[in-house]
Amino acid sequence: MPHALTELKVHTVTKPAGTASHQLEADVCVVGAGVSGISAAIESAQLGRDVVLVDSLPVLGGQMVNSLIGLFCGVYGNGPGYRQLTHGIFADLEASGDLHVNRGHTITVTYDEVALGRWVERRIRELGIRVVLGASITGVERDGRRIAAVSFATRHGAVRVTAPGFVDATGDAALAWEAGLPCRVPERTIYGSQQIVLEHLHEEHQPDREELAEHVHAKAAEWGLVRRDGLAFFFPGRNTAVLNMTHIPAPLDPVEASAAQLDGREQADRVVEFLRAEYPKAFGEAKVRSYGLPGRRQTRWIKGSHQLSLDEVRAGTRFEDAVARTAWPIELHAKVGAMAGPWLGGVILDAGLGARGAFIVFSVCPAVMVLVLFALGRVQRRLPAEAEGALSAELPATGVAAARPAVQI
Ligand SMILES: Cc1cc2nc3c(=O)[nH]c(=O)nc-3n(C[C@H](O)[C@H](O)[C@H](O)COP(=O)(O)OP(=O)(O)OC[C@H]3O[C@@H](n4cnc5c(N)ncnc54)[C@H](O)[C@@H]3O)c2cc1C
Numbered sequence: 144m145p146h147a148l149t150e151l152k153v154h155t156v157t158k159p160a161g162t163a164s165h166q167l168e169a170d171v172c173v174v175g176a177g178v179s180g181i182s183a184a185i186e187s188a189q190l191g192r193d194v195v196l197v198d199s200l201p202v203l204g205g206q207m208v209n210s211l212i213g214l215f216c217g218v219y220g221n222g223p224g225y226r227q228l229t230h231g232i233f234a235d236l237e238a239s240g241d242l243h244v245n246r247g248h249t250i251t252v253t254y255d256e257v258a259l260g261r262w263v264e265r266r267i268r269e270l271g272i273r274v275v276l277g278a279s280i281t282g283v284e285r286d287g288r289r290i291a292a293v294s295f296a297t298r299h300g301a302v303r304v305t306a307p308g309f310v311d312a313t314g315d316a317a318l319a320w321e322a323g324l325p326c327r328v329p330e331r332t333i334y335g336s337q338q339i340v341l342e343h344l345h346e347e348h349q350p351d352r353e354e355l356a357e358h359v360h361a362k363a364a365e366w367g368l369v370r371r372d373g374l375a376f377f378f379p380g381r382n383t384a385v386l387n388m389t390h391i392p393a394p395l396d397p398v399e400a401s402a403a404q405l406d407g408r409e410q411a412d413r414v415v416e417f418l419r420a421e422y423p424k425a426f427g428e429a430k431v432r433s434y435g436l437p438g439r440r441q442t443r444w445i446k447g448s449h450q451l452s453l454d455e456v457r458a459g460t461r462f463e464d465a466v467a468r469t470a471w472p473i474e475l476h477a478k479v480g481a482m483a484g485p486w487l488g489g490v491i492l493d494a495g496l497g498a499r500g501a502f503i504v505f506s507v508c509p510a511v512m513v514l515v516l517f518a519l520g521r522v523q524r525r526l527p528a529e530a531e532g533a534l535s536a537e538l539p540a541t542g543v544a545a546a547r548p549a550v551q552i
Contacts, residue, residue: 177205
């Protein structure tokens with residue numbers, strides 16, 4: 144009897160001449176499948192649009208899944224009302240026990256990144272959204288001020304997508320940049336972080352958050368720790384925690400970005416050594432379960448029609464066409480080693496894009512707060528916390544929301 148391998152027939156193939164690219168047409172092409180792009184794609188599909196969702200990573204979820212961010216912030220308003228501002232995904236993940244709501248003056252929501260990643264994948268499939276993964280932008284064709292087509296390189300060949308609408312949800316304004324549209328960059332470095340998930344912890348001995356931050360600060364030089372105000376987010380009942388205790392640059396230069404990634408891992412390892420030695424009861428048996436992809440904060444963003452200023456936030460300036468909402472203090476990662484001010488407690492920020500979608504991504508740089516989402520993105524309305532109860536207009540529930548960066552994260 145012949146061996147199965149001898150029955151495997153093969154033949155020779157050669158790449159055909161010419162531009163053998165895959166051509167796709169859609170109503171909306173969303174570039175970037177992080178929390179912003181996922182939200183844009185889901186909302187567009189729910190409005191009956193034919194959507195193509197593209198990302199340079201081979202998986203969906205962007206940073207929230209693959210950089211192990213670990214927390215949703217700004218989902219709830221601050222005290223005394225603590226009103227939930229964003230729904231959708233939260234009900235689903237809460238039902239499966241994959242969310243934990245941390246109640247304090249500000250409320251954060253810890254999530255299981257594996258469950259979140261699968262939620263995203265299932266939702267995208269249910270809605271019939273076509274996905275092109277492992278695809279990086281190689282070219283943009285413009286028709287005047289509009290983007291008409293975008294080309295991507297994948298390991299399986301070139302892909303070209305035409306659509307009347309494109310969404311730049313790349314986090315780095317990569318689509319706008321490649322299209323030759325004006326972008327903005329901070330004049331100081333804004334640091335990202337190398338996140339890790341630790342397992343085999345003893346959460347009953349976990350240090351108090353403030354005590355940990357103070358201890359890290361005191362011992363940072365001795366242990367060679369770069370960031371001096373680290374945070375460990377435990378997921379109750381699982382003896383795991385996400386560590387946000389590093390500060391790494393997030394350059395736009397490809398070689399420097401790759402070097403920063405490796406530096407970040409070294410930093411993370413030093414943090415683990417520190418925790419094992421200084422908190423043996425909680426961290427003595429800690430093992431790194433996973434290293435996230437580099438976490439990036441404010442890198443480059445689209446020059447929008449309006450740039451929200453710090454003064455506007457402080458004044459609680461209202462805009463008429465808000466479609467989304469988040470609540471969070473402002474933070475700034477512009478100083479290596481620690482989170483720098485200004486801190487603005489209890490800002491509720493409603494952001495919108497002139498569409499029904501409620502996907503919010505904002506960043507803060509010195510004296511400037513910016514919506515980073517798309518070319519059209521504008522922060523449109525925000526209220527001080529005390530005005531929260533007075534809000535009457537219900538904004539649409541969305542699948543997901545993200546604040547970038549919103550608090551000491
Ligand atoms: C350490 C850290 C902690 C944070 N903590 C929190 C927190 O607690 N709560 C919170 O709400 N927010 C937090 N943030 C901010 C949060 O991570 C971001 O706001 C959010 O994840 C950004 O989502 P996004 O979809 O805009 O971008 P991303 O998640 O970065 O997604 C962009 C996607 O675009 C793709 N892409 C980029 N360039 C190209 C290209 N040229 N071609 C094709 N695809 C491309 C990328 O692969 C990526 O998947 C944190 C950020 C960091 C770094």
